Amino acid sequence: MARKNKEKDMNFTGHLSELRNRLVVTAIFFVVCFIASYIFVEDIYQFFGSHIDFKLAIIGVGEVFWVYFTIAGIVALAATIPLLAFQLWAFIKPGLTPKERRASLAYIPAIFLLFVAGLVAGYIVFINLILPFLLSLNSGTFIEVFSVEKYFKFVFRIMLPFAIIFEIPVISMFLTSIGILSPSFMRKIRKYAYFILIIISTMVTPPDFFLPIIVSIPFFLLYEVSVHLSAIVYKKRESKHKEFMES
Numbered sequence: 001m002a003r004k005n006k007e008k009d010m011n012f013t014g015h016l017s018e019l020r021n022r023l024v025v026t027a028i029f030f031v032v033c034f035i036a037s038y039i040f041v042e043d044i045y046q047f048f049g050s051h052i053d054f055k056l057a058i059i060g061v062g063e064v065f066w067v068y069f070t071i072a073g074i075v076a077l078a079a080t081i082p083l084l085a086f087q088l089w090a091f092i093k094p095g096l097t098p099k100e101r102r103a104s105l106a107y108i109p110a111i112f113l114l115f116v117a118g119l120v121a122g123y124i125v126f127i128n129l130i131l132p133f134l135l136s137l138n139s140g141t142f143i144e145v146f147s148v149e150k151y152f153k154f155v156f157r158i159m160l161p162f163a164i165i166f167e168i169p170v171i172s173m174f175l176t177s178i179g180i181l182s183p184s185f186m187r188k189i190r191k192y193a194y195f196i197l198i199i200i201s202t203m204v205t206p207p208d209f210f211l212p213i214i215v216s217i218p219f220f221l222l223y224e225v226s227v228h229l230s231a232i233v234y235k236k237r238e239s240k241h242k243e244f245m246e247s
Contacts, residue, residue, distance in 0.1 A: 025087065030080040033079040036076075056147070063147065081115055082109065082112045100177070169222060173233050190227075198216050201215040
């Protein structure tokens with residue numbers, strides 16, 4: 001008994017060591033991507049600045065560094081997501097069947113593409129809906145001075161939740177494929193999911209009645225797409241299980 005417990009402890013320690021090594025590799029890759037992003041951060045900043053017709057002011061000494069640091073960090077995070085997903089997949093790969101390995105491997109590019117799509121969608125919503133609404137509140141009564149730090153904090157506060165929520169379809173498909181989630185459960189909790197999505201929409205938009213509703217619509221559509229994709233994966237999984245049992 002003591003020998004078996006010792007072997008289990010060694011096996012557990014080995015798994016933790018492997019996970020640590022994979023996370024270290026991912027962290028190093030993130031740092032490399034961050035350095036590369038910081039080299040071109042001024043060009044990335046100019047991209048954001050090209051969509052506004054006003055100048056951003058610097059109030060604090062460290063604002064420019066904060067903005068450049070955050071922009072480089074978000075770009076590095078997006079670039080690192082595929083490697084992080086692959087490292088996690090490689091870690092759990094021994095516990096998967098060959099079919100599950102092939103199926104789950106296909107989720108890696110989807111995770112990256114959906115994250116980038118979420119960032120783009122959040123930025124489009126900000127530029128075309130939220131920013132014009134905020135600017136329209138001033139009818140010439142106030143002098144408009146936009147701080148670099150506060151402006152980009154607001155931009156990123158909208159973009160990042162979009163990027164995370166855009167991952168719902170691939171997460172639901174993956175959890176369904178390994179038997180943790182089912183489309184019936186997603187339908188059962190739909191009203192609670194909608195409520196949470198409305199709260200998120202309210203948090204990322206100004207205090208207005210219509211903007212949270214408008215922003216909630218693509219979130220609701222993403223959830224319904226996730227339910228549909230979960231149903232497809234669930235049906236295939238049940239079909240394969242049935243064929244296995246019959247054979």
